[in-house]
Amino acid sequence: MSSKEPVLIANGQGFWGDSILGPVRLVKEGPLHYLTLDYLAEVTLSIMQKLRGRDPSKGYATDFVAMLDRILPEAIEKGVKIVANAGGVNPQACRAAVFEVLRKHGLTGVKVATVEGDDILADLDALLAAGETFRNMDTGADLAAVRAAVTSANVYLGAFPIAEALDQGAQIVITGRGTDPGLVLGPMIHEFGWGPADLDKLAAGTVAGHIVECGAQCTGGNYTDWRKIPDMAMVGYPVIEAHADGTFAVTKHEGTGGLVDVDTVTHQLAYEMGDPANYITPDVIADFTSIRLEQERPNRVRVTGAVGRPATPTYKVSLSYQDGWKSTGQLTVSGPDALAKAQLCADIVWKRLAYDGYEYGPDERMVEFVGANVCHEGIAIQEATQASEVVLRMGVKGPDRAKVERFGSELVPLVTSGPPGVTGFAGGRPKATEIIGFWPALVNKDRIRTKVTVESV
Amino acid sequence: MPKVLLNRIAAARSGDKGEGSNVGILARSQAAYEFLERELTCERMREHFAAINPGGVVRYDAPNIRVLNFILADSLGGGGSASLKTDAQGKTHGLAALRMELDVPQAVLDATPEA
Numbered sequence: 001m002s003s004k005e006p007v008l009i010a011n012g013q014g015f016w017g018d019s020i021l022g023p024v025r026l027v028k029e030g031p032l033h034y035l036t037l038d039y040l041a042e043v044t045l046s047i048m049q050k051l052r053g054r055d056p057s058k059g060y061a062t063d064f065v066a067m068l069d070r071i072l073p074e075a076i077e078k079g080v081k082i083v084a085n086a087g088g089v090n091p092q093a094c095r096a097a098v099f100e101v102l103r104k105h106g107l108t109g110v111k112v113a114t115v116e117g118d119d120i121l122a123d124l125d126a127l128l129a130a131g132e133t134f135r136n137m138d139t140g141a142d143l144a145a146v147r148a149a150v151t152s153a154n155v156y157l158g159a160f161p162i163a164e165a166l167d168q169g170a171q172i173v174i175t176g177r178g179t180d181p182g183l184v185l186g187p188m189i190h191e192f193g194w195g196p197a198d199l200d201k202l203a204a205g206t207v208a209g210h211i212v213e214c215g216a217q218c219t220g221g222n223y224t225d226w227r228k229i230p231d232m233a234m235v236g237y238p239v240i241e242a243h244a245d246g247t248f249a250v251t252k253h254e255g256t257g258g259l260v261d262v263d264t265v266t267h268q269l270a271y272e273m274g275d276p277a278n279y280i281t282p283d284v285i286a287d288f289t290s291i292r293l294e295q296e297r298p299n300r301v302r303v304t305g306a307v308g309r310p311a312t313p314t315y316k317v318s319l320s321y322q323d324g325w326k327s328t329g330q331l332t333v334s335g336p337d338a339l340a341k342a343q344l345c346a347d348i349v350w351k352r353l354a355y356d357g358y359e360y361g362p363d364e365r366m367v368e369f370v371g372a373n374v375c376h377e378g379i380a381i382q383e384a385t386q387a388s389e390v391v392l393r394m395g396v397k398g399p400d401r402a403k404v405e406r407f408g409s410e411l412v413p414l415v416t417s418g419p420p421g422v423t424g425f426a427g428g429r430p431k432a433t434e435i436i437g438f439w440p441a442l443v444n445k446d447r448i449r450t451k452v453t454v455e456s457v
Numbered sequence: 458m459p460k461v462l463l464n465r466i467a468a469a470r471s472g473d474k475g476e477g478s479n480v481g482i483l484a485r486s487q488a489a490y491e492f493l494e495r496e497l498t499c500e501r502m503r504e505h506f507a508a509i510n511p512g513g514v515v516r517y518d519a520p521n522i523r524v525l526n527f528i529l530a531d532s533l534g535g536g537g538s539a540s541l542k543t544d545a546q547g548k549t550h551g552l553a554a555l556r557m558e559l560d561v562p563q564a565v566l567d568a569t570p571e572a
Contacts (some may be wrong), residue, residue, distance in 0.1 A: 043538050217470075223547075224468035224555070225572040227482060263468065263483070266522050270481025273471040273526050276519040289519045328541055349481075366534065366541035375549040378508025379556055395541035436538045440475070 004033065006241035006249070007191045009184050013037035013067075013084075014215030016044055020067055021351065022215055022237045027071045027080055030253030032239065035075065036183040037084035038066055039215060040138075044103070045152040045177060046320040046436045048088040049121065059090035060174075065097045073105050076171070083162055083183050087174040089119050089152065094174050097366045099457040109456055113165035115175040117450035119445070120317070121153045129449060134317065134441040146439060149321040155443060156316045158282030159205070160196070161450045162186025168454045177318065181209025181280050184240060192244040196283070196311075203286035203308025204246035210288075211250055211268050212302075218250060218268035220258035231257025260299040279407075282315050282445070284308040287410040314442040320361040322436030325404040328395030329411045332424030335388050339372050341390040341419040348418055349394060349410045358406050360396045397435060404432040458560040466569045467493065469551030476536035477512060478547025480527045480554050488568035490523040492561065502527050505557050509550070527554075555559060 009031055012023030016039045026035055064086030075082060087094045091114035097268030102110050120127065124147075127187035128134065134143040143150075143183035154177035163186045165173045173186070185205035188194065194201050211218050218238050220229035229235075236256025241249040250265050252258060269288060273279075276288035333342040346367045353359070368374045370391035396407045408430035413420050463482070466489035471480045478485025482497065484490035499514040507513070519526065532550060534542040544550070 162523065222470065224470070224551070225462075228572070255564060266524065267468065267481075267484055268472045268517075268523055270470045270479075270483060270524050270526060272474060273479050273481060273517075273524075274474065274528065275517050276526060277517070277526070289521050293522065323539060326539070326541060368543055370543060375544050376509075376553040376556060379505060379553050393543060397535075397541060434538075438475075438537050 006243050007034070008032050008239055009034040009036060009187050009242055010237055010239045011036045011038070011184065011212040011215055012237050013039065014213065014217060016041050018063065018215055020070070023067055024070055025065065025256070026237050026253070027075050027078065029256060030239070032078070032080050034187045035080050035082050037064065037082070037086065038180055038183065039084060039086045040177060042318060042320070042438055044327065045049070045089055045154050045318070048090070048323070049152045052090050057093050057096070060097070061086035062087040062272050063426060064094070065101060068098060068101050072101055072107065076107055076110060080295055081166065081171050081187070083173045083186060085175045085178055085183065087129050087176045087258060089176060090422060091116055091174045091176055095455065098172060098174070104455045107457070111168070111170045111454050111456045112172045112174065113168065113170035114456045115157065115161040115165055115173065115450065115452055117176070117448055118155045118157050118177040119153070120155060120448070121150070124150065124263070127443065127453060130447065132443050132447060134319065134439070134443070137440040137442060143439065145261070146321040146437065149323070150225060151320050151322055151436070153317060153319045155448055156282060156318065157450055158182050159185035159189055160283065161452050163189035163454045166190035170454050180213040181206045181281060182283065184209035184212060185283065188242050191242070199308035200282055200306055201246035201311060201433035202284035204248060204303070204306035205242070206281055206284060206286040207288060207291055207303060207306050208240045208242065208248050211265055212240060214268060216258060217271060218265050219252050219260050219418070220264055223264055225268055229259050233257060238302065246306060247304045249296065249300050249302045260295045260301055262295050262301055262324070265293060265301045265442060280312060284311050285437065309356060313445055315445055315448060317441045317443050319439040321437045321439060323435040324397060324399045325432045325433050326395060326397035327402045327408045327432045328393065329408055329430030329431045330391050330424070331414060331422055332389055332391050334423065338387050338390045339369055341421065342369050342390050345392050345414050345418050345422065346394060348414060353407060353408050358403055359434035360398065360407070364398045366395045401432050407455055408432070445452040458562055459566060460558055461561050462555060463557040463559055464555035465571065466565065467555065469555050471547050471551035473533060473546040474531055474533070475530060475534065477510070477528055477530040478532045478550045479530060482525045482527065482554060483558070484523040485572065486569040487523065487564045490520065492565045493525055494518065496559065497525060499527070502529070502554070503519050505554065506532065506550070509553070520529065
């Protein structure tokens with residue numbers, strides 16, 4: 001049981017590519033017990049499998065290690081524990097890299113845990129043979145359709161293995177694929193001794209995790225009434241004040257920019273939401289329609305009333321597979337008559353490609369006139385023909401790499417063989433890149449073995 | 458009845474959901490929520506997003522936080538890394554929804570403070 005209450009849990013990294021200032025400032029600017037960090041997008045694990053295939057010491061989020069180099073001395077001194085899914089498909093290699101950072105700073109006796117068992121790529125055929133179907137959750141299709149092209153397969157693990165690592169004294173926990181809210185719920189389970197039957201509490205921790213999982217998106221980022229947000233440049237990343245009874249508050253450090261109010265928190269509750277009454281994780285089914293939000297004081301919202309129901313017998317699995325090739329490129333077309341000239345440019349590209357025998361179906365090609373109503377197509381009242389310049393953005397995709405590659409060579413020639421005022425070809429000829437397809441599926445929990453190991457440098 | 462933009466009585470947030478996007482509509486008052494619960498149907502949203510989303514629309518209600526959550530099933534041009542669109546994650550679909558014109562009773566407007 002926790003000696004400290006409330007327990008302060010922050011998220012400093014909403015996604016792979018988020019600002020390093022999130023974690024750096026959270027450790028520096030205020031009280032904190034746990035720093036959670038999310039490094040895995042769906043496409044990431046497929047890339048990491050490829051990296052590990054080339055070099056067995058790779059396949060994790062190297063950004064995490066570079067970030068630790070900046071914050072670890074202060075975080076260790078202040079007793080801030082770190083929970084991150086930076087392990088990718090190689091948590092052990094990630095730990096080895098973290099040990100290097102610890103040694104460099106002369107930090108000894110620091111316990112670092114890995115949570116493994118999510119990566120089932122090597123076990124896929126055995127699991128299929130044992131009766132798991134990995135049928136596509138959205139389409140119902142059989143995995144056989146893409147089996148040969150599968151490049152990664154990871155189970156979304158829950159919060160309990162993270163709690164187990166913390167129970168064993170870990171100060172840094174490195175996981176592979178897990179649910180985003182689990183990074184926040186794990187420390188609560190550890191601190192408060194919650195069990196699998198504490199459904200309402202697990203639901204509360206899941207709601208808390210969902211609110212902070214995209215970093216500054218609950219503290220004023222990406223907010224409709226953006227003019228209301230003070231000092232967005234120095235936006236504070238979110239901090240959860242968690243209590244043993246499952247109630248919690250959302251706040252941010254004193255003196256930071258941004259805003260925490262019922263509106264900014266509600267915005268994030270609505271993000272990437274499906275059915276709010278059935279938010280399914282491996283730990284619990286949380287009912288988001290049960291919660292109450294209340295502004296306690298400026299920049300502090302209290303959340304109560306979360307209700308949970310028993311978890312399902314399955315884990316969600318995210319498989320990725322090689323799904324063809326794509327190429328996109330862009331040019332800027334200045335006025336006068338920017339839009340008309342950009343339209344002509346697009347026609348020219350397709351005609352030249354067709355002359356050479358390359359034709360692309362309606363679902364295989366794309367043209368956008370950025371600045372002339374691309375994002376809100378068919379909705380915005382447009383004055384596109386008045387635009388001073390537009391960005392012509394074109395792309396193709398398909399199974400044939402050479403055909404996709406050929407497209408890229410007809411964009412840049414427009415600068416000298418199209419209408420006047422075509423520029424902005426920086427970056428050169430667009431290249432074909434792999435399309436990574438996603439295959440969501442389920443697997444029975446009793447087939448998956450999670451493994452927690454703790455070592456110190 | 459005054460004709461106003463949805464933005465007058467609601468805020469929004471959107472993001473990707475597989476090959477589609479979710480558009481959460483946040484009513485700015487209880488009166489606005491009750492009005493939108495009646496008027497902002499799936500059909501209305503489907504028409505509004507017809508050029509972006511060839512797929513269906515489903516709505517989930519969360520009255521406790523005054524949110525109507527819409528799922529646009531096929532709004533990302535394939536979704537994930539298969540999309541060629543600029544907005545491959547549906548990040549701008551919330552603001553696109555707020556550009557909808559609605560006939561809103563004066564009483565609802567009176568009960569809904571401006572942003």
